Amino acid sequence: MLFQPTSTLEVILPLRAVLVLDLMGLFFLIWVLNLIRHGRLYVGYGVIFIAAILGTMITLSVPKLLLGVTHLVGAIFPASALTLLALGFIVLMLLYVLSQLTLVSNRLAVLIQELAIERSRESARTATRYIDPAQQKNEDDNSFR
């Protein structure tokens, strides 16, 4: 048989838990701000974390809001609701970070390709057995004028 809470009081997080979680949030908030300040975290990413941390801290500190969120996600206990939301956030962030990583990797690959092409064109111009076709076509066109 499923456990059902007998009163509203049972589902509210204990004050100590709220304090500990808020302190953790505060620590992460200061850390994120410090990382941004030292240029070690892009402001755009920092905003996401600050919004998530502040949102969690406010939800934890306002019991009615916490209960509302718990009911909204269909959980019985606030801890379950918070865990579910945290997991969702982690998956979302992981996907976002990997997509950003792919973007950077693609940009780097394009840069390496462009560098290789430029260098090879340069070496091709100096090579004896090679004539740049684009250059040759231009020269042919010019000779008709």
Add this chain to the structure above:
Amino acid sequence: MSSTPAQVLVAVPAYNEEATIEKVVSRVWESMPNFDLLVVNDGTRDNTRRILENLGVVTATHLCNLGYARAIQTAIKYALACDYDVLITLDADGQHHPEQVLALYDETISCGWDVLIGSRYVGTKDYSHSPPGRRLGMQLFSQLVKFASGQRIYDTSSGLKVMRRNVFEPLAQSLFVDFHAEAIVYLIRLGYRVGEYPIIAAERTHGQSMYSFLSHLKYPLKTSLLVLLGLIEANLRRRRN
């Protein structure tokens, strides 16, 4: 048809091919003296780079290993930038005989193919002489291409291809896992003429394959996903145009 002879580039992507690269370059120069040669050095860690420098061959060097697809894409971008009409790709491991390339090139020009693949299997339509793993992969990808594009291609993973200028741009813009099944489906769905021409290829004897053990496991899944995405992308692109 223009009377100006086509500007042809032969591109050889190479990754740790010190044992074979010199021979391949020499054979390309001997058998195709009128074609330009570009070796794409894909971040080799052996003596390939030094050998290429000594040979004086035009080389596009990737500062780190980007993989086969990127190496081919570099060759395509180079061909676009230098205004080539035709690009021929062949492997650096000596599997392809450069002497067969001219027949492939002639067939492309005379029959108006946009891409012509040097195929090990289209002549016999028989995979039985291949190792079991490869045989299974070949049949799987051949069927996948037929399912996705409606056209049977017997050798989807051949590195010997002749491409005309009109396919350079669509291929340079998209990223493929290795320019095999997914690129073929993409081009066929875009309405380009892709064909096969029988060739004889030797087995790799030296060097290191661009595919690691892990990539052999991931390859079928990645290719299948990319075939699907290529199909969607080609349909979207056709609608936009």
